[in-house]
Amino acid sequence: MEPALSYAAYAAAIWLFLIGLYGVVKSRHLVNLCLSLTVVQSSTYVLLTIIGYRPGLPAPIFTDGLKPGSAAVDPIVQALMLTDVVVEATVVALLLAITIKVHRDAGTADPDKVDMMRG
Amino acid sequence: MQLAPLPVVVPLAVAAALAIIGKHLHRRIVDSISIATSAAVVIISITLTFQSANGAIVYWFGNWQPLAKSHFPIGICFAIDPIGAGLSSLAALLVLAAFTFSWSYFESVGALYHVLMLVFLAAMCGLALTGDLFNMFVWLEVMTAVGVALCGYKSEQSQSLQGALNFAVVNTIGAFLSLMGVALLYGATGSLNLAEVGRTLAAGHFSQGFVTVALLLVTAGFLVKSATFPFHFWLADAHAVAPTPVCILFSGVMVELGLYAIGRIYWVVFAQSAQPAPQTIRDVFLLMGSLTAVVGALYCFGQRHLKRLLAFSTISHVGIMLIAFSLLNPRALAGMALYLAGHGLIKAALFIGAGILLHRFGSLDEYDLQRSIAKRLAPIGVLMVLGAWGLAGLPPFATFFGEMRIDEIGSQQHLTWLPAITIFAEALTAAAVLRFTARVFFGVGRQGKSMVSAGAPHLHTDAETSGQHSRVPAFMWVPMAALIIGAALIAVPLRGPVETAAKHFESAPLYDAAVLRINAQTAAPRPYDRPFEAHGESEWWIPLLVALATLGAAAASLFPKSPRTAFARPIGAVLSKTVLELRRFQSGRVGDYVAWFAFGIAAYGSLLLLLH
Amino acid sequence: MRRSWRMLLFFAGAAGIVCLFTLAAEPISQPRDVRNRYATAIISETFSQRNITDAVSAVNFDFRGFDTVGEEFILFVSVLGSLVLLRMVEDRKGKVLRDALEPWRDVGPSDAIRLWILAMIAPKVTFGIYIVTHGQLTPGGGFQGGVILATAALILYLGEGFTVFRDVISHPATEIVEGAGALGFVVIGMLAWVWGQPFLTNVLPLGKAHELTSGGTMALISISTGLEVAAGFILLLYAFLQENLSPVEET
Numbered sequence: 013m014e015p016a017l018s019y020a021a022y023a024a025a026i027w028l029f030l031i032g033l034y035g036v037v038k039s040r041h042l043v044n045l046c047l048s049l050t051v052v053q054s055s056t057y058v059l060l061t062i063i064g065y066r067p068g069l070p071a072p073i074f075t076d077g078l079k080p081g082s083a084a085v086d087p088i089v090q091a092l093m094l095t096d097v098v099v100e101a102t103v104v105a106l107l108l109a110i111t112i113k114v115h116r117d118a119g120t121a122d123p124d125k126v127d128m129m130r131g
Numbered sequence: 132m133q134l135a136p137l138p139v140v141v142p143l144a145v146a147a148a149l150a151i152i153g154k155h156l157h158r159r160i161v162d163s164i165s166i167a168t169s170a171a172v173v174i175i176s177i178t179l180t181f182q183s184a185n186g187a188i189v190y191w192f193g194n195w196q197p198l199a200k201s202h203f204p205i206g207i208c209f210a211i212d213p214i215g216a217g218l219s220s221l222a223a224l225l226v227l228a229a230f231t232f233s234w235s236y237f238e239s240v241g242a243l244y245h246v247l248m249l250v251f252l253a254a255m256c257g258l259a260l261t262g263d264l265f266n267m268f269v270w271l272e273v274m275t276a277v278g279v280a281l282c283g284y285k286s287e288q289s290q291s292l293q294g295a296l297n298f299a300v301v302n303t304i305g306a307f308l309s310l311m312g313v314a315l316l317y318g319a320t321g322s323l324n325l326a327e328v329g330r331t332l333a334a335g336h337f338s339q340g341f342v343t344v345a346l347l348l349v350t351a352g353f354l355v356k357s358a359t360f361p362f363h364f365w366l367a368d369a370h371a372v373a374p375t376p377v378c379i380l381f382s383g384v385m386v387e388l389g390l391y392a393i394g395r396i397y398w399v400v401f402a403q404s405a406q407p408a409p410q411t412i413r414d415v416f417l418l419m420g421s422l423t424a425v426v427g428a429l430y431c432f433g434q435r436h437l438k439r440l441l442a443f444s445t446i447s448h449v450g451i452m453l454i455a456f457s458l459l460n461p462r463a464l465a466g467m468a469l470y471l472a473g474h475g476l477i478k479a480a481l482f483i484g485a486g487i488l489l490h491r492f493g494s495l496d497e498y499d500l501q502r503s504i505a506k507r508l509a510p511i512g513v514l515m516v517l518g519a520w521g522l523a524g525l526p527p528f529a530t531f532f533g534e535m536r537i538d539e540i541g542s543q544q545h546l547t548w549l550p551a552i553t554i555f556a557e558a559l560t561a562a563a564v565l566r567f568t569a570r571v572f573f574g575v576g577r578q579g580k581s582m583v584s585a586g587a588p589h590l591h592t593d594a595e596t597s598g599q600h601s602r603v604p605a606f607m608w609v610p611m612a613a614l615i616i617g618a619a620l621i622a623v624p625l626r627g628p629v630e631t632a633a634k635h636f637e638s639a640p641l642y643d644a645a646v647l648r649i650n651a652q653t654a655a656p657r658p659y660d661r662p663f664e665a666h667g668e669s670e671w672w673i674p675l676l677v678a679l680a681t682l683g684a685a686a687a688s689l690f691p692k693s694p695r696t697a698f699a700r701p702i703g704a705v706l707s708k709t710v711l712e713l714r715r716f717q718s719g720r721v722g723d724y725v726a727w728f729a730f731g732i733a734a735y736g737s738l739l740l741l742l743h
Numbered sequence: 744m745r746r747s748w749r750m751l752l753f754f755a756g757a758a759g760i761v762c763l764f765t766l767a768a769e770p771i772s773q774p775r776d777v778r779n780r781y782a783t784a785i786i787s788e789t790f791s792q793r794n795i796t797d798a799v800s801a802v803n804f805d806f807r808g809f810d811t812v813g814e815e816f817i818l819f820v821s822v823l824g825s826l827v828l829l830r831m832v833e834d835r836k837g838k839v840l841r842d843a844l845e846p847w848r849d850v851g852p853s854d855a856i857r858l859w860i861l862a863m864i865a866p867k868v869t870f871g872i873y874i875v876t877h878g879q880l881t882p883g884g885g886f887q888g889g890v891i892l893a894t895a896a897l898i899l900y901l902g903e904g905f906t907v908f909r910d911v912i913s914h915p916a917t918e919i920v921e922g923a924g925a926l927g928f929v930v931i932g933m934l935a936w937v938w939g940q941p942f943l944t945n946v947l948p949l950g951k952a953h954e955l956t957s958g959g960t961m962a963l964i965s966i967s968t969g970l971e972v973a974a975g976f977i978l979l980l981y982a983f984l985q986e987n988l989s990p991v992e993e994t
Contacts, residue, residue, distance in 0.1 A: 072798035102821030150922035280824025318770030340766035733759020
């Protein structure tokens with residue numbers, strides 16, 4: 013059961029990464045592009061989660077009878093993930109700000125139609 | 132007093148303070164505080180460089196030393212060696228130059244610009260000094276976030292927004308792949324400390340495939356940051372639109388930091404495990420570097436917009452530095468460090484030149500400027516020519532000493548074709564700058580469209596200062612001259628120390644011993660034998676050839692109809708055709724760039740696995 | 744490049760990336776004991792000295808606190824960056840602005856719904872403060888609590904519209920709080936440095952486990968992060984919401 017679950021989660025991480033990337037490549041609207049990027053990012057959450065997962069162990073919060081020092085799932089990856097979440101929120105904020113401006117200036121939010129940087 | 136954390140902490144503290152009170156201060160006070168802060172970081176970083184020459188300085192944040200018995204690291208450390216500290220000095224120096232330059236530039240900025248630049252400085256120093264894999268990712272992301280904000284600073288132009296958009300998307304995806312690499316390495320070794328991860332990888336029996344893929348994934352974000360082919364597209368877009376002081380930092384040090392991180396990760400984490408084989412690493416990175424150098428040079432020569440021209444030249448020079456890394460030799464690495472320092476200073480100076488043009492004439496287009504300028508700026512022109520001289524890797528600039536070492540080691544490894552690549556890249560990029568300078572600053576050459584530049588984008592660049600300016604303020608030309616002179620002066624005194632520093636940089640056992648407090652003998656044995664060690668012959672004919680090719684290419688493009696340049700016409704025709712073909716790929720569409728990213732990762736991954 | 748070529752390039756790359764990841768599955772397929780080393784070193788050997796109960800917060804604010812400094816400044820610069828991009832700083836100062844969403848306000852939420860929405864603000868603020876201050880004891884901390892605090896401002900907007908939102912939440916004051924939160928983290932870190940200890944060393948008394956005062960500097964860092972995150976997200980709301988405004992001719 014356990015390895016199968018891990019493999020499935022790993023496959024899900026790769027799938028999320030690629031399907032998100034597909035969305036970015038195929039996107040015809042900048043908001044769609046931003047959301048695709050969050051899909052790409054969620055692959056890192058899945059990967060970090062399975063790396064830190066320990067079968068059958070509780071969360072690393074040592075209250076309610078869980079003795080300090082007893083085994084728990086990995087708290088480090090959870091801290092890393094918190095950083096990851098902040099990174100996502102901020103990148104999306106920046107991109108959405110750009111989207112609003114682009115839409116206002118160029119009258120379109122299609123990334124393929126605002127190509128002034130050609131050559 | 133412990134200096135180690137200050138290059139990061141001081142700019143961060145000042146940035147936060149300026150965010151609070153900056154609005155109520157006079158612009159000149161904010162300028163002065165920023166200049167003083169970056170000057171302080173220069174001094175601190177240089178002091179750290181000297182201190183660390185006697186042995187790496189290891190600084191554990193939160194006083195979390197490695198565990199006493201197992202030497203297992205539980206905190207984050209700065210592991211400062213002369214190369215990292217030197218790079219942080221370069222970053223601080225360029226930030227100082229950028230702040231000085233923007234004293235009379237950028238008249239409409241508030242304190243936000245200074246805040247963002249200071250956080251950028253802290254992030255660059257953090258990346259250069261840290262000894263922790265995840266911490267590298269954090270500073271990489273800070274650099275991206277600040278970079279995007281600064282790149283879109285002139286957000287009233289939709290061009291600048293698009294440059295910022297391409298920058299943000301491509302860099303973020305690269306960083307995610309790096310994070311996945313970090314997660315996999317953590318899953319395999321149970322540590323995030325560079326030294327500990329490297330030791331565990333060397334001691335454990337991991338499959339060839341895993342280690343190779345982990346190497347590629349972890350470095351992916353840094354390959355994007357350093358604008359390696361085919362991940363380089365975003366860089367030109369971002370440079371063309373970013374304000375000049377920001378370009379100074381992007382080209383002068385941010386891109387190079389990507390290379391530094393690749394080098395650091397390879398030497399500390401992967402070199403000891405000898406997987407993938409050094410030979411494979413050399414071949415793949417050599418290919419990467421050569422492609423980047425050639426493609427960048429071709430694009431560069433075809434540009435008529437100065438900032439874009441310089442951006443492509445940066446890509447080309449990154450290619451040369453990547454070649455230097457790929458030779459996996461301390462002498463070549465010393466060459467790379469010299470080249471990096473020289474290139475950073477010269478490129479910063481050239482971008483200041485671009486800023487001066489923009490300040491005086493409100494344009495960066497070669498033909499527009501040639502037509503419209505009545506009074507030439509000869510002294511600035513001379514500085515630009517000196518910059519082109521430095522880009523060509525000619526004495527007395529640091530790039531010359533760097534290139535000599537790279538070519539020397541290349542010939543020792545029987546890479547007889549290597550000089551052809553470096554000559555091609557250096558001559559074309561230098562010739563492009565020379566051509567631009569001759570036309571714009573000295574009014575030389577035919578007017579109108581040339582073959583190569585036909586069909587170039589008509590990028591309009593808004594002036595960054597308001598009103599008419601008839602003089603070039605000292606705050607602009609003094610840093611430019613100082614940077615050019617510095618690029619020449621640092622060369623000779625740096626040659627010796629850089630060699631020692633490079634040897635230490637490539638020695639993972641020494642690094643492990645310093646960071647984890649273990650004896651160098653008990654550090655994991657080093658199965659990796661270095662196949663290329665002895666010194667070779669200097670190749671004195673190379674700079675001569677570069678100089679001739681530069682002059683030839685510049686002359687041929689300035690006087691296409693003259694009978695004296697008839698010799699270059701067939702070459703010119705081939706070149707311009709190639710450039711026109713290549714230009715179709717620089718489409719400005721982020722979807723294309725991401726498709727190239729996926730393809731590039733897959734292609735280099737397969738090469739790393741198959742070339743065995 | 745034609746879109747069909749782009750997709751072809753992408754699919755070739757995607758196929759390659761699948762192969763690469765398949766080869767890199769080693770940590771998944773053969774979990775080794777070494778993987779647990781970091782977690783074990785923290786949970787069983789050192790964590791108990793800190794007198795706190797949430798190991799994730801301990802990693803965030805103490806063991807790997809330096810990462811969190813970077814993380815906080817990512818947020819800090821992104822907020823400032825969004826303000827710069829949306830040009831909210833100087834533009835349109837002193838002009839009368841109208842919310843583009845205002846017209847539907849006439850038929851918008853009824854008074855009952857408005858009352859209900861506004862009644863949620865006080866519990867939300869309380870809950871946010873609770874999460875920020877109890878980071879070292881229970882799941883939560885500055886980041887999570889800060890976001891909850893910021894949603895209180897969002898609710899104010901939903902109930903009352905932008906004009907009231909702007910009147911209640913002073914923009915300059917929010918900017919000051921954001922900067923103060925970021926500065927606070929660095930200053931707390933420097934406390935130790937002044938005493939000759941490494942940056943971010945936990946120099947304050949660690950208190951007793953299960954109490955609000957436990958964890959030394961961790962609680963303070965959590966609070967300053969909470970301030971920064973809350974103010975940052977409110978500023979983002981501000982910047983994005985004012986995009987709906989258009990200047991009106993004064994009549």
